Amino acid sequence: MKYNLKVIISICVLIVGIAFYFLVFKTSDQIHYITVPVSKGNINQEVSATGEVAPIQLVTVGSQVSGQIETLYVKLGQTIKKGDLIAQIDSTTQQNTYNTEQAKLESYQAQYEAAEVQLAVAKSQYDREVTLYAQKATSKASLEDSQSTYATAKSSVVELKSLISQTQISLNTAKVNLGYTKILSPLDGTVVSVPVEEGQTVNAAMSTPTIVQIADLTEMKILMEISEGDINKIAPGMTVTYSVLSSSNEVFTTTLKAIDPGLTTLTNGTYVQGGSSDAAIYYYGRLEVPNTEGKLRIGMTTQDMIKIAYKEDVLTIPMSTLSEHNGKTYVRILENNDKVVEKQITTGLSDGINIEVTSGLNEGEFVVQSQMSDQQINSSVNSMQRPGRMM
Structure with missing residues (x-):
């Protein structure tokens, strides 16, 4: 009988201990909801x-002639006007070509003037021979000689006229090439690049060398x-x-x-067609x-x-509160009695964080954003309070 009493007492102590453990150490597993109110705001969709x-406007100013850069008149960062002199390239060759063509032109012009005088004389002689021949006062041979002389004089005038035209073209080209030795600004702007230096020789035979770059x-x-x-x-x-x-x-x-x-x-x-699709x-x-x-x-x-x-003063909720089922959008609403109810809504404009609600919710309602149990809360608190290990 004494043995049975000890067993009963032990069982009672065990029951009390279990009860004490559940009351003191065992926490509840109640769910807590984190909510945000449905409120009005502005939605600004941006990319x-x-x-x-x-x-x-960025212009690369180059040289169309080859030669040594005698003088650079600008420096990096300088503001210049259209027509300002930028650089001078050695113009000896171009000047000599221009002078040669000028001399040739003057020579041909002098020859042309003399040829015109000879043509006038030859024409006068031919006209006289024609008159005399009609009066049988001269021979046919004299008429033919004067006719030949007149034709030769006329041909000389035409040839010299052609040579003058050709030389004039060559002279104009030489003048243009001489002008190319002076590098002028094509626009108002700022010198943003000067890749050459004074004394440097540029070669325009293969490609146009850059003297400066000018930008507005x-x-x-x-x-x-x-x-x-x-x-x-x-x-x-x-x-x-x-x-x-x-x-x-x-x-x-x-x-x-x-x-x-x-x-x-x-x-x-x-661009290269058929490039990598991963790019x-x-x-x-x-x-x-x-x-x-x-x-x-x-x-x-x-x-x-x-x-x-952009939309102003519209109902908005965080996008993180949305869920989708069968192509429809839903949110969870926390009602006054802590009851969670799922509602179908329609949405509009989104800025990536918040989204417009066009129907299904009213201002002031609370949508569930997340939930945590007591265990999860305690676990989070304990992890934050746990000291880090010393390394």
């Missing part, structure tokens, strides 16, 4: 792109790289905001001028922006945002 600054920096273009996935969302005339790394806090606004019809490699002249495809969107203050420089990188669509 981001990276761009590069370039001048709208008062108006620039920005070439934005727009991805293949976004290109059909974008059209000229859309509003674009952009900033540069040197003034990242300053945002400029303009409009999209144009979109190139071909991909960037085609625009750049490096990313981009298209240039073009902006034209004023640069009167000179803040934009050639080659600068821009961060651009193209505004696709």
Whole structure:
């Protein structure tokens, strides 16, 4: 009987211990919901792109004649006007050619004047012989001699006239080539590149050598790289905001001028048909922006945002609260009695974070964004409180 009493006492102690464990150490597994209210706001759908600054007008000024650069009249960064002298190339050869053609022209002109006098004399002699022959006062041989002399004089005049024309053309060419030794600016702008030096010899026989590059920096273009996935969302005339790394806090606004019809490699002249399909495809969107203050420089990188669509004061919820079943969109609503109800909704414009709700929800309702149990909460808290190991 004493043995049975000990067994009963042990069982009672065990029951009390189990009860104490569940009451003190065993936590509940209640679900907690994290919600966000359905509220009104603005939805701004944008496409981001990276761009590069370039001048709208960039001219490479070369030399059409070969020779040594005697003098460079400009330096890098200098502002010049159209017609300003940029460089002088040694013009000895061109000057000599011009002088030779000029001398030939003068000689032919003198010969032409003499030939015209001879022609007049020959014509007069021929006319006289014709009259005398009609009166039977001269022989036929004399008439024929005067006729031959007249024809020869006429031929000489025609030949010299042709030589004068040819020499005049050669002289004009020599004059143009002589003018090519003076390199003049074709536009107002800034010298952005000077790849040659005084004393350097340039050879125009194979290709046109570059003397300077001149750009109009008062108006620039920005070439934005727009991805293949976004290109059909974008059209000229859309509003674009952009900033540069040197003034990242300053945002400029303009409009999209144009979109190139071909991909960037085609625009750049490096497109090869049948290239790797793994390569990313981009298209240039073009902006034209004023640069009167000179803040934009050639080659600068821009961060651009193209505004696709905008809606103001519409119902919005986070996109993370959405779920889809059978092609329909649903959200979970937390009602006053902590009951979760699933609702079908229709959506509109999205900015990638929030989305417009066009029907199915009312302002002030709470949509479930996520949920956690007590165990998950405790586990998260413990992991944050656990000290890191010393290495």
